[in-house]
Amino acid sequence: MGRVLGIDFGMKRIGIAxxxxxxxxxxxxKTIVAGKTLEETADLVVKECNDVETIxxxxxxxxxxEDSDTTTRVREFAAILEKxxxxxxxxxxxxxxxxxxxxxMIEDNVSRKxxxxxxxxxxxxxxxxxxxxxxxxxxx
Numbered sequence: 001m002g003r004v005l006g007i008d009f010g011m012k013r014i015g016i017a018x019x020x021x022x023x024x025x026x027x028x029x030k031t032i033v034a035g036k037t038l039e040e041t042a043d044l045v046v047k048e049c050n051d052v053e054t055i056x057x058x059x060x061x062x063x064x065x066e067d068s069d070t071t072t073r074v075r076e077f078a079a080i081l082e083k084x085x086x087x088x089x090x091x092x093x094x095x096x097x098x099x100x101x102x103x104x105m106i107e108d109n110v111s112r113k114x115x116x117x118x119x120x121x122x123x124x125x126x127x128x129x130x131x132x133x134x135x136x137x138x139x140x
Contacts, residue, residue: 005029005045
């Protein structure tokens with residue numbers, strides 16, 4: 001059984017999470033520094049696709065459900081990544097994911113420096129876990 005890779009895309013940093021082989025639990029994997037181009041960034045992500053059968057990429061929609069400038073960039077990245085990886089790619093609504101993670105870390109008195117270090121991977125983990133939970137309950 002292959003794993004699922006979860007991605008929280010950012011212009012500076014990309015958070016990456018990976019599921020267990022049973023596709024039930026998401027775990028943080030790493031944060032990578034974005035490349036100079038979307039193609040370069042996709043190449044960096046593809047290196048993390050060993051034993052992965054599906055990619056889930058967070059889609060940062062506005063609260064209204066409409067696309068933003070960032071959403072357009074994520075859609076461009078998704079097309080490039082899907083082509084370079086040869087894997088099916090699912091765009092998953094990630095509205096407020098980073099805010100949820102940041103709020104939890106603040107409540108746990110995590111320092112600003114540590115929040116910055118872990119925000120992207122934890123956001124990717126939450127995106128992926130939401131996807132895995134949605135699929136297991138038939139809503140994905």
